[in-house]
Amino acid sequence: MRESELFNNLNIFFRIFLGKTAAENIKKQFFSCLKGIDSRKGLCDELESLKSLYETAIRFTEKEAADKEFDEDLLALQRNLYIELEHILSFEHTDTRRHFLVVIPVADRPIMLKNCLESLVEQCRIFQYGGFTKNTQGVPVYNKIRAFVIDDSKDEENIRKIKKICAETMAAGVLTYYVGLDEQAELLGHIPSQYKEHLQTLIGETRKPAPSHKGASISRNIAYLCLHTFWLHAFLGESREKALIYFLDSDEEFRVKIRRGGCLEDIPFINYFYWLDKIFDTSDVEIVTGKVVGDPPVSPSVMINTFLEDIILFFETLSRTAPDEKCIFHDNQSPKNSSAEYHDMAKLFGYNSSSHPQKYPCSLSGDHTVRDCLDDFSKRALGFFYGLHPTRTQLYLHRDDFTETENARTVYTGNYVFTPAGLRHFIPFAGLKLRMAGPVLGRILRKRLKQRFVSSNMPLLHKRTLQTNYNNEFRSGILADNSNIDLSLEFNRQFWGDVMLFAVEELAGLGYPDKRLGLSEITKTAYAMQDKLWNLYKERQAEIVEKTAGISNYLSNNKFWWNRGSETEGAVKNIGLFCALVENNFGVNSAGMKKISEQIKEGSYLTMIGNAIHSFYITDIAWNELLKSNLRMPANSVTSATLF
Template sequence: MKSHSAEMEETIALLEQEMWRDGIDLDLLGRYQRLCREREHAIARQGKDDRHEFLIVIPVADRPQHLAECLESLLTLCRTYEYGGCVQGRYPKVAVLIADDSGDLANIAQNRAIAAGFTRQGLETLYFGLAEQTELLRRLTAADSDRLAPIIGDTRQGALPHKGASITRNIAYLKLRELTRKDRRQLFYFIDSDQEFRVRVETPEGEQDLFAINYFHHLDALFSQREISLLTGKVVGDPPVSPAVMAGNFLTDVIAFLSRMAELEPDQSCRFHAGDRAPADEAAYHDMADLFGFKGARDAFPYRCTLDGGHDHVACFKAFARKLGHFFDGAHPTRKSHYQYKDPAASLSPARTVYTGNYIFRPGCLDYFIPFAPLKLRMAGPVLGRILKAELKERFVSANLPMLHKRTLRQTGQSEFRPGVCRTREVCDISCELERQFHGDLMLFAMEELTAQGYPSCPLTPTGIGPLLQETAETLHRKYLAKQALIGEGLTRLQALFDASRDGGEGRELGAASFDEQNWWNHRADLAEARGQFAAFIGNIERNFGSGAEGYALIGPGPNREQRLQAIAGAIFGYAGDRAAWESRDLG
């Protein structure tokens, strides 16, 4: 005979599957959440709860509003599912560590106040700012500080701001060593400040962001029932990659949008709504998805209008134009990803990439710091993932437990702070981010080759690394140049389409569309601002991806690439020594 708790578990599991059977059923979602809370109340009445405790670690740099929204989502998740119970308004099995890398004093003060505010609301939130980091680092001996410099950077002046996300995570690892309790079942959960504990789903009425995953319950079950050392999830919503590798496919979608608009009447009811769903296609946002084993999306993705209520194509045009600038902060108006249900246990699969905004591990995995952090390259998570795959093997897994990724703030349409992106009004320069992306890709593909040869277990020589890096750089550079050429072709088509009525372009063939009349958006006074936003977007694409783009000069043959290759070779060769220093028992 089944126990009451076993019957409840079975009921909740069946209800979870039923509520996703034909897309999300909001009525069943409410019932599911209530049953999950009832389960927590039943566990509390038993008086014993040996499930995992979670410490959520959030690195942040000058993003107080993102941070507040992230923590608000976590508090709502706790209130919705009550994992670990609620004791006198507090959630004893969930706590937060904010690792602050901010440089602005006002933002630092605000982040500290945010931590205190959420603690008062029942979510214990520890603030680990520059002063606290410096205090921890000064407890290291001078010798240890020198040995750990390839992991936590130069700390002779204490913790400085804007060290980068990887160094900040590694310093947070040192703090987690202090917070590790052998008498408790702990899991450390790293997320990014621009993420939330909910998922974005498509419904007939449009997109909805829902608290539809009981994250902590599922993770506790997975780590309790399986031999897992580190688990990574993914994200839904905005893509997890840089605009440096999304411009080509976004241009395709912008051209498709304008081509369709040219065939419609401006005052006609908007036709960019239901029925225009893009196909599910993992990594469809990435211009070079084939490099990572995915099929590149060849067709344009339709824009789905997000305006509510009755409106015409003029309103839709304005709304789309406002979104164009968001692209350079990493938002993709046409290729967002949506949550597709699959039971987390059934979704477990071997992993090769760590999504640094969504990964969970046992304290024993603190040995695996973010490698090569002082280089400040992108792709740190995939690089770490290749090392984990080589060493942890089946204990490194991925599960269908994504978080909502929101690159920009609703109020401004921009990110609060994004390293490598420089803005001056309408002008946006992402050349530094493109450079970090290219050399991060280079590091990743070199690491794939090296781990296939037995790295990091097998010793390497600096002379053996150099030729591999040179060959990888040349191959990757050709790929980047080919994509730049395609972006140039797309930009020419977009300029011709957008300006068709202003430069004698009537009747010009653009793909499948022929424009015999003047495009209506160029002759309406109420679209002056929208035209300016299109012009700014076109200018920024030309500036960052055109023939004279600074970013492409930085990744071509020359002093910058040579310096990068030398630094990467030295970091790869020194990794074994870095690991030995990190794992040293007398550290600190």
């Protein structure tokens, strides 16, 4: 941007919003600033005032854009205002804003990782946080953003693809580092022996070669050690205290899901790095968690009931149509405030449990019939078993100020940011590989950090499935072939993860984890939670069986048009397969429910959970002693990561 173009976009803002009170007030502030700007030094003297009025103009533009279904012209103005602001901030001698280390654990998901990293490059290109420096090839290299990929993959071809994706991201201007199994093994091999036994539940085995598919929680803890022992020192030096560590999942993107008219779209809208830096700069917080939009962040095993309700409503609505009728599933529904409407047991989390069936929002665009909609819906229904919830996609709900936060209780492990001091808060009980690791950590952080652990309205886009066929790449706990999808392992991890979560929440009320509680008290609490949740799971199973039978009735009665023609045979077959998979995974003879019943009777799983909760004290001490031990990797170590 040439200096002659300075303030061009701000003037466009004034023209577009001419006569608007808020815009006129910003213009008055701007003219006041101009009086002191007669040179580069004068501009520097007014930087804080200019920054404040640009932020106000941007907030106003973003609200107007959101109110007008994210109008493209207003989005273009929003992005240009951010770039203009970055140019103005570059006049300052030193940019003291924070560096971001974006850390992404991945396991055999090259396609999703590619989407994730491409969205990171897009975020940098559109908003240009921290500016850039052009390399010898003329490519902008973004000054304050680095990406670290922690690879837990097993398949050699996927490992090769992931390395290639890292190289492509590097070539696009984001410094990108790859940490594979060899690098992880070398790091773990340097841990003093007195810590290895106590930390095995956090970081897994420390042998060479490092095993693959250790799980996302163990991968995150290993990444914590990499950050502490090498990356922060090697890459940022004395600036390390001004760094923020940003953890993502590989199925997240720097985008939000919105509705324009009757269609859903994914767009880049939030300048994540700018506003996260602002939150940490203006408040005494240590950890900020965002949420997600798009696919819900929970297992299919705890949202099947809500989906069955919605399928019944879908067929009830279809029964009142003709097959060639124009699609009627494009109502312009507003995003909901509740973030748990998809959850079968939302009441457990303090949400209103009065769930109502939701109308399916058709994903097709252009002219199409209800028959076309049924065909597409039937394919998306099978994607449910990989984490897609076709009827309860979470949409972005804009608020006026991205720096507004509220006290948090859950860490969304696919979207959380913390200072280097936050490395002391490891992912607990990682070796158990249970679901709900983020909520469990969140309950501990809420007890320990109180108002220094907050939630922001900066969600990332969550995409559980591939768009081409609505299935997934690798997903731990799900076994699939051409005729069956088995969720029993994920179902098992979900149930015991729920027991762990609500036991920890109950114990936190007694002072845990800072007050050391006895094993008998912990075990008693865990038993009570096990019994309570098992009763809820059995009640839910009865509801699932009843609702599945209701859907099957819609597939067997010839009075419904979809059962009478060859054009809908594929759709009916898909929904029939869906019902069979529901019966296999959640019905009276499901392997998942039988396994949990056996584990409850046998008792060892609950004993393991009780012991893990009790041993947190020792693990916590060992972890923090290790961090204080000045453990460092040699400069020529492969754990410095592969820079592409």
